[in-house]
Amino acid sequence: MNKDDFLYPRGRYYGQVKPENLVFNANLQEFAQRVSYICNLETGGKLPPGQAYEQIKDLWKQLKHSKKELRIGEDPFQDDQGEVEE
Numbered sequence: 001m002n003k004d005d006f007l008y009p010r011g012r013y014y015g016q017v018k019p020e021n022l023v024f025n026a027n028l029q030e031f032a033q034r035v036s037y038i039c040n041l042e043t044g045g046k047l048p049p050g051q052a053y054e055q056i057k058d059l060w061k062q063l064k065h066s067k068k069e070l071r072i073g074e075d076p077f078q079d080d081q082g083e084v085e086e
């Protein structure tokens with residue numbers, strides 16, 4: 001086991017297997033791990049609350065951008081009711 005596997009563990013993905021879903025899942029896991037570290041640093045007094053907030057806000061923006069770029073939640077072949085258009 002290398003240090004990255006220890007510091008940044010990855011959970012198994014159980015959702016619909018599509019490349020964009022796998023990439024977003026990896027991004028989501030990284031977001032959660034980093035938020036956890038920031039929260040722990042802030043709780044331990046090593047990071048000021050305002051700085052912790054800004055870092056988490058920046059991570060959230062990155063995750064939202066990733067979702068938009070990967071088109072997660074969009075299906076060009078579905079109408080507004082979730083039915084497949086022909």
